[in-house]
Amino acid sequence: MVVGDIATGTDVVVIGGGPAGYTAAIRAAQHDLDVTLIEKGTYGGTCLNHGCIPSKALLHATDIAQQATDAEQFGVSFDEPEFDLPTMIDWKNDVVGQLTGGVEKLCKANGVNLMEGRAEFADENTVRVIHEGAGQGGETVEFEHAIVATGSRPIEVPGFEFDGELVLSSRGALALETIPDELLVVGAGYIGMELSTVFARLGTDVTVVEMLDDVLPAYEDDISRVVKGRAESLGIEFNFGEAASEWTEDGDGIVVTTETEDGETTEYAADKTLVAVGREPVTDTMNLEAAGLSTDENGFLQTDEQLRTDIDGIFAVGDVAGEPMLAHEGMHAGEIAADVIAGEPAAFDNRAVPAAVFTEPEIATVGLTEREATDDGFEPIVGKMPMQASGRALTMEESDGFVRIVADEESGFVLGGQIVGPEASEMIAEVALAVEMGATLEDLTSTIHTHPTLSEAVMEAAANALGEAIHTLNR
Amino acid sequence: MTYEFELPDVGEGVAEGEIVSWLVEVGDAVTEDQPVAEVETDKAVVDVPSPVDGSVAEIRADAGEMVPVGDVIIVFAEDGEETATDEEPSDAPDSTGEPASDTDDERVFAPPSARRLARELDVSIEAVEGTGPSGRITTADVRAHAETDESGSEPTQAIESVETDSVPATSASREITLAAPATRKLAAEEGVELNAVPTDKTQEGEAFVTPAQVQQYAQSQQAAQAADVAAIGAPSGREERIPYRGVRRTIGQQMEASKFTAPHVTHHDEVDVTQLVERRSTLAEVADEQGVSLTYMPFVMKAIVEGLKEFPALNATLDEDAEEIILKHYYNIGIAVATDAGLMVPVVDGVDRKGLLQLSSEMNELIEKARERSIAREEMQGGTFTITNFGAIGGEHATPIINHPESAILGLGEIKEKPRVVDGEVVVRSVMGLSLSIDHRTIDGATAAQFANTVKRYLETPELLLL
Numbered sequence: 001m002v003v004g005d006i007a008t009g010t011d012v013v014v015i016g017g018g019p020a021g022y023t024a025a026i027r028a029a030q031h032d033l034d035v036t037l038i039e040k041g042t043y044g045g046t047c048l049n050h051g052c053i054p055s056k057a058l059l060h061a062t063d064i065a066q067q068a069t070d071a072e073q074f075g076v077s078f079d080e081p082e083f084d085l086p087t088m089i090d091w092k093n094d095v096v097g098q099l100t101g102g103v104e105k106l107c108k109a110n111g112v113n114l115m116e117g118r119a120e121f122a123d124e125n126t127v128r129v130i131h132e133g134a135g136q137g138g139e140t141v142e143f144e145h146a147i148v149a150t151g152s153r154p155i156e157v158p159g160f161e162f163d164g165e166l167v168l169s170s171r172g173a174l175a176l177e178t179i180p181d182e183l184l185v186v187g188a189g190y191i192g193m194e195l196s197t198v199f200a201r202l203g204t205d206v207t208v209v210e211m212l213d214d215v216l217p218a219y220e221d222d223i224s225r226v227v228k229g230r231a232e233s234l235g236i237e238f239n240f241g242e243a244a245s246e247w248t249e250d251g252d253g254i255v256v257t258t259e260t261e262d263g264e265t266t267e268y269a270a271d272k273t274l275v276a277v278g279r280e281p282v283t284d285t286m287n288l289e290a291a292g293l294s295t296d297e298n299g300f301l302q303t304d305e306q307l308r309t310d311i312d313g314i315f316a317v318g319d320v321a322g323e324p325m326l327a328h329e330g331m332h333a334g335e336i337a338a339d340v341i342a343g344e345p346a347a348f349d350n351r352a353v354p355a356a357v358f359t360e361p362e363i364a365t366v367g368l369t370e371r372e373a374t375d376d377g378f379e380p381i382v383g384k385m386p387m388q389a390s391g392r393a394l395t396m397e398e399s400d401g402f403v404r405i406v407a408d409e410e411s412g413f414v415l416g417g418q419i420v421g422p423e424a425s426e427m428i429a430e431v432a433l434a435v436e437m438g439a440t441l442e443d444l445t446s447t448i449h450t451h452p453t454l455s456e457a458v459m460e461a462a463a464n465a466l467g468e469a470i471h472t473l474n475r
Numbered sequence: 476m477t478y479e480f481e482l483p484d485v486g487e488g489v490a491e492g493e494i495v496s497w498l499v500e501v502g503d504a505v506t507e508d509q510p511v512a513e514v515e516t517d518k519a520v521v522d523v524p525s526p527v528d529g530s531v532a533e534i535r536a537d538a539g540e541m542v543p544v545g546d547v548i549i550v551f552a553e554d555g556e557e558t559a560t561d562e563e564p565s566d567a568p569d570s571t572g573e574p575a576s577d578t579d580d581e582r583v584f585a586p587p588s589a590r591r592l593a594r595e596l597d598v599s600i601e602a603v604e605g606t607g608p609s610g611r612i613t614t615a616d617v618r619a620h621a622e623t624d625e626s627g628s629e630p631t632q633a634i635e636s637v638e639t640d641s642v643p644a645t646s647a648s649r650e651i652t653l654a655a656p657a658t659r660k661l662a663a664e665e666g667v668e669l670n671a672v673p674t675d676k677t678q679e680g681e682a683f684v685t686p687a688q689v690q691q692y693a694q695s696q697q698a699a700q701a702a703d704v705a706a707i708g709a710p711s712g713r714e715e716r717i718p719y720r721g722v723r724r725t726i727g728q729q730m731e732a733s734k735f736t737a738p739h740v741t742h743h744d745e746v747d748v749t750q751l752v753e754r755r756s757t758l759a760e761v762a763d764e765q766g767v768s769l770t771y772m773p774f775v776m777k778a779i780v781e782g783l784k785e786f787p788a789l790n791a792t793l794d795e796d797a798e799e800i801i802l803k804h805y806y807n808i809g810i811a812v813a814t815d816a817g818l819m820v821p822v823v824d825g826v827d828r829k830g831l832l833q834l835s836s837e838m839n840e841l842i843e844k845a846r847e848r849s850i851a852r853e854e855m856q857g858g859t860f861t862i863t864n865f866g867a868i869g870g871e872h873a874t875p876i877i878n879h880p881e882s883a884i885l886g887l888g889e890i891k892e893k894p895r896v897v898d899g900e901v902v903v904r905s906v907m908g909l910s911l912s913i914d915h916r917t918i919d920g921a922t923a924a925q926f927a928n929t930v931k932r933y934l935e936t937p938e939l940l941l942l
Contacts, residue, residue, distance in 0.1 A: 345594035350587070376582075411609035413584050438584030438611045 010036040012341055013127055013143040015119045015286060018045020020318025020330030021149030022103050027338035028147075029110040036141055037112050038119040038129055040285075044100035045151050046319075047327040050171035053099060055194055057092040058174065059358050062201035066234075066360075074397065083202055085179050092174075115139065121146075121291035124311050145313045145341045148293075148301060149334065150286060152279040152319035157186065159246055160275050166254040167247070168274045170195060180204050180271035184256050186244045188215040190357040192276040193227065197360050200234040207268055208236060209258050211243045211277075216357065220369060223420045226401050227359045234360065242266060247273065281320045298322070305347045307337040315341070329353045352416065354432045356425035361401050364428035367416025367435040370406050381409040383441070383465025385457040387421040389472050392452040398422035403457040405431065405441070405465055412440035414462070423454050430458050441466050478527050478551040482514065482542050491543045492516045494536050495721040499549075504530045504648065511549060514542075515721045520816055520848050529553040539720050585612035596621040646671040646692075647682075654684045661686050665693035722817040733879035737793075737914035741874040742923045746931045748890055749905045754937045762832055771890070772810065773834040775862060777940050778933035779885060780806045780827045783860060786926040788918050789883040790859050800917050809858035809878055810838060812845045813868075819845040820878060822858040862887065871908035882917055885930070886910035907934075 014025040017039030025037040042049050065081035107114055117129040122140065129139045154169040156162060162169045168176075170191050179202045185192045188210035200206045208215075215231070215238065216224040228238065242258035245265070249255075256268045281299050288294065288301075292311045296302050300323075301309055301316035309316050315337040318330030332350065339346035352367035373380035386402045387393040401421025407414050417431035434444055444462035449455050463469040482492055495513040499505060510522035511531070533550040536542050583600050585593075592614050593600040603620040605612035652669040654662070662669050662684075669684055672692045676683040719727070751774055762769035783790040787802045794801055806827045809820040821841035823834060844850040861878040866889035875886040888908025895904040909930070913923045933939050 345591060347590075347594060349590050351582075411584070413609060413611075437586040438607075440608050440611075442608070 007140045007142065008036070009142040010034050010113070011143070012036070012145045012147065012338070013038065013119070013141050014147045014149060015127065016045065016149035016151055016318070016320075017043040017103070017107075017114075018149060018151045018318060018330065019047050019327040020151070020334040021045065021147065022107060022334075023331040024147045024149060024315075024317055024334030024338045025107055025112045026110045027335045028341060029107075029112045031338060031342035033338075033342060035112045036115055036143075037107060038115045038117060038127070038141075040116070040118040040132070042100055043103045043107070043114075044096070046153075046171075048096055048099050048103065050174060052327055053096055054092050054174045055170070055191075055198070056358060057095050058088065058198045059194060061088050061091070062198050063360075066201050070397065083179060085202075086177055089175065089177060115141070118285055120285070120287035121289075121293070122287075124291045124314065127286075143313075145315065146291075147307075147334070147337050147341075148286070148309070148314065148316040148320055149318045149330070150282040150320045151330075152281050152325050154276065155278045155280045157244055157275055157277055160186070160244060160273075162275070166249065166272055168272055170274070170276055173199075173274045176272075182207070182253070182270040184209065184254075184268045184270040184273040185276065186256070186273060187276040187278070188212075188238065188240075189218070189276060189278065190216065190359075192274070193231065193357065193359045195274060195276065196231065196236050197234065197358075200231070200236050206234075206236045207239065207270070209239045209242045209244060209256075209268070211241070213240045216359075216363070219357075219363060219365070220371075220418065222402075223363055223365075223418055226361065226420045227357075227363060230360045230400060239266070244273075244275070279319065279325055281322075281325075283320060296322075305349060306340045307333055307348060308340070324353055324355060326353060326355060350436065352432060352435045354428045356428065358425065361398065361421045362424035363418075363420045364424035365416070365418045366428050366432040367414075368406055369416060369418060373406050373408070373415050378415060379409045380406050380415060381465045382406050383461045383463065383469065385460040385464060385469070385472055387454075387457065389460070390452075390454060390457050392454050392456070393422060395452070396422055403427065403461040405444070405458070405461040407441045407462070407465055412442055412466075414439050414441060414444065417458070417461070419457075421454070421457070427455055427458055430455060477532055478529065478553055479547045480526060480549045480551060481545050482536075482548050483523065484544050491541050493541050493721065494538050494548065495520055496538050497534060498522075499525075499531050499534075501531050501534055505551065513721075515725065516852055520722055521852075522848075523548075525551065527551050527553050539718065583612060584610070585617075586614075589614045589617050592617045647673045649682050651681050652684055653678050653681045654689075655686075658684060658686045658689055662689050665689060667693045667696065722819070726818050729879065730876050733877050736879060737877055737882075738916060739874070739877065739912050740915045740920055740923065742909075742911045742913070742920065742927055743872050744909045744911075744924075744927050744931065745871075746907050746909055746934045747895060747904050748907050748934055751934055751937050752890065752905045758831070762835065765832065767832050767836045768839060769831065769835050771887075772838060772862070772864065773831040774934065774937055774940070775885075775887060775930075776808050776823065776826045776834060776838075777831070778930045779808065779860060779862070781933050781940070782926045782929040784827075785929050786922055788922055789913065789926050791882045791917060792859075792880045793882065793914065793917050803859045805859065807857050807859045809855075809861035809881075810842065811861060811863035811878075812842050814846045814848070816848060819850065819855060820858065820861060821845050821850055821854055822856065824857065860884070866890065866907065873910045875910055875912045877912055877914055882914045883923070883926075884912050886912070 011033040012028045012035045014021045014035065014037045017037055021037060022043060025035050028035045047053060068078040068081055115129050117131045119127045119129050122128050126140055126142050129141060160167050162172060164172045173195050182205045183199050185196050185206060185208045188208050192208060193215060196206045196208055214224055215228045241260050245257050245259040247254050247256045250269060253269060253271045254273055256273050258266050283295050283299060283301065291314060293301060293309055293314065301321050303309055303316050303321050307315045307317055317333035317337050319325040321333065333348055336346045336348045354364060354366035357363040368376065370380050370382050382404060384402050384404045387399045393399045404418045405414060406416045414434040416435060417428065419427050441462045444459055445466060445468065447459065449459045460469050460471055464472050464474055467474040492514040495515045497512050499511045505511060505525040507526065507528050508524045511525050512523045513520050514523050529551045531549060532552040536548040542548055585600055589612050590600055593603065596617060598617055598621045600612065603612050603616050606616050607613050649670045654669055659669065667689055672684045672688050674682050674684045674688050676685065755769065755771060755774065759769045783806060790803050790806065792801045805825065807822050807824045808826045809822045812819050812821060823838050823841065826834060841850065841854060858878060858881060860881055861884045863875050863884060864887045865873050866887045869889055871888035873886045875884045877884045890905050890907045892903050893906045894901050895906065909927060911923055911927050
């Protein structure tokens with residue numbers, strides 16, 4: 001302890017107030033444990049402040065504009081949409097503020113002690129909370145259990161340090177006050193694709209360069225193809241097999257040089273560039289070594305099924321504890337860690353974590369693909385329902401995409417699903433439930449789905465796998 | 476390469492065996508011929524040796540399970556490859572978010588509620604048989620498994636949790652350990668294997684162990700044992716539950732079968748063995764010179780054979796199905812032996828055809844084997860009559876239970892000096908109690924008494940054995 005520090009004790013200290021951390025803190029408090037949540041920025045973490053929520057707000061706002069334009073074909077005409085970006089950003093900030101304020105209130109209402117500052121371990125039972133800036137002093141918190149939930153941050157490409165002006169991270173892009181005429185996006189992963197969509201709809205000329213040879217390399221070809229087609233129709237240009245190597249200022253703008261594997265270089269001029277090549281765990285702020293913690297070769301804290309690290313009493317949840325770096329995974333892990341600390345027989349034994357990409361159209365997946373199922377020793381059967389055959393999709397003029405269900409042939413157990421199409425992020429919940437429950441194809445096909453809705457496509461795809469589909473030809 | 480090990484025929488013509496206990500766990504390294512399991516058949520408990528150098532990849536039978544000969548009970552990974560469990564801890568959590576321990580080849584289909592219940596009840600969900608569609612596991616299945624499995628897997632689960640909670644009883648397994656002579660002495664006193672003591676110290680490149688580490692390890696081992704006991708016993712500590720299986724259960728079943736089948740009558744008598752005591756001490760010196768320890772037992776066996784020849788009904792078996800009494804014209808005498816595992820009855824064959832010295836050495840050898848549990852199953856079969864020498868521990872009379880399907884058993888009391896009237900004078904004589912139990916279905920009380928008289932005559936006047 002440093003002289004002058006104020007020392008307190010607590011049952012559970014949670015480091016980081018993002019989705020994983022605040023969920024863990026609230027659940028632990030619900031277990032009547034004394035909980036201290038330490039946050040150095042704003043409650044809600046990346047997701048609420050700089051990720052999922054602001055990006056979805058902007059995607060929605062710009063989607064309205066897009067729909068207004070598209071409505072002409074069914075006889076509804078508007079004038080050309082006009083964008084008032086500062087208003088849009090204010091509205092987005094209001095949404096974010098409402099949610100982060102809600103998180104803070106929920107924490108307090110559940111009896112969580114909130115502390116502001118950066119936490120660092122002093123030893124395996126103590127953290128120091130350092131208040132940055134004026135005042136300097138610190139506080140020492142002794143804990144029985146610690147839950148590390150420090151999250152992740154965008155990876156910086158060497159030479160492309162984020163400056164908030166010309167070289168933007170996703171966070172910077174979501175806070176822009178003016179619409180750039182030209183935007184170069186480095187990286188065609190889900191963040192790059194979502195933000196490209198936002199800016200393309202705002203009228204920006206968007207060019208995407210990607211080191212690999214396709215958009216959304218983590219997804220199957222027939223899925224990424226649908227999204228890429230729609231992105232191109234929004235005017236987004238793609239250049240594959242190129243890595244950003246350096247940039248120079250050019251007047252008010254930027255010129256980025258890319259290089260192929262063969263050393264061929266290309267120069268792109270733009271107002272700004274957005275670098276979205278992935279995220280990395282935040283582990284360098286909290287003096288891990290003092291607690292005896294260390295990271296694995298990918299920089300993550302390793303945990304077991306009960307989210308315990310190697311050090312007794314210290315847990316890790318959320319992005320800092322490894323892939324997949326998804327808010328809902330972190331929230332579930334946060335609950336489990338708190339339950340485990342409270343002595344409940346909880347474990348993160350989930351079969352599958354759903355994932356969604358809010359492109360146009362959306363992508364959502366859960367569980368195993370056909371290939372993964374084969375690799376895992378199953379003999380999978382697959383059923384597909386194209387959105388073209390969905391009455392509801394046609395009435396929405398949103399007939400790109402499909403629902404695919406993967407199941408074990410012998411038992412009929414649903415192993416996974418891939419959806420690309422309108423509201424895919426909502427539809428995937430049913431498939432996730434099926435995978436988690438150990439439901440069979442028959443369970444899905446025997447459940448009556450509302451007509452006319454998009455969710456019927458899940459039932460139809462399951463029926464297609466069984467060779468019993470009515471609205472598609474059984475393959 | 477993995478090696479699937481089938482339950483071998485551990486005794487002649489054995490069709491099945493009971494796994495009494497596993498001596499290894501999944502992931503343990505084993506060397507060829509290292510015992511991996513105790514398997515019990517009939518009355519023998521035998522160690523099953525590992526056929527290979529390698530490690531244990533999988534254990535397919537639970538302790539207490541009856542396994543037919545030829546069934547795979549354990550799978551070894553031969554040296555040069557790691558077992559699945561060796562690999563798991565190094566696995567990073569994979570990108571689909573599924574926990575590293577979830578190996579998909581053993582994926583079970585069960586809703587989260589059932590999986591949680593399984594953890595709550597300490598049930599391995601992989602072991603639960605699902606009754607839902609396509610074998611999906613329901614919460615009811617988990618409960619049913621927990622109830623039927625109460626005696627089986629639960630104690631081990633409890634032990635595990637006790638150990639992980641409080642007792643870090645980890646062991647090392649080195650080939651070479653350096654230590655000061657005083658440390659080695661301490662280890663010997665504590666009953667601790669030096670190569671098993673965990674250490675992070677080295678000297679000249681070899682592991683080095685300090686006295687403090689030995690102490691600590693010894694304490695953790697004791698604590699782990701105490702935890703084992705506590706885990707098996709009742710939580711209050713006023714009662715204890717120990718498994719009724721293995722040799723103990725076989726003995727129990729055998730006793731039950733005998734006592735409920737054969738109506739027992741026990742005939743008590745006393746025999747003056749003063750002469751026998753004298754003769755034996757003289758002969759024992761001679762036997763000693765030949766390296767044989769001569770006890771009273773061979774004399775008793777010989778006397779019994781004389782009695783059996785005269786009264787063959789006591790050397791018989793009742794064949795109830797055929798409604799016939801089988802009289803045996805061979806004399807194989809079983810000796811009841813108390814061992815750590817329980818009662819065992821090695822059999823000395825052809826007692827009528829062997830001399831005292833041969834009987835002595837054969838019997839001593841068999842008893843030794845029984846105590847070491849290295850006795851073969853066939854060495855405990857084929858008996859026609861049994862002797863139980865409870866007097867070796869103490870007591871004059873008892874009511875022995877017949878070693879079914881034999882027809883009689885003779886219990887020997889302690890040889891004591893007592894005042895006896897000989898030729899009208901009270902003198903000190905060596906006296907031994909006899910307790911003869913017979914199957915009253917085939918043997919009358921009079922026959923039993925006559926048999927006892929014959930045996931007595933030979934024991935009182937051992938010279939008669941020479942005739």
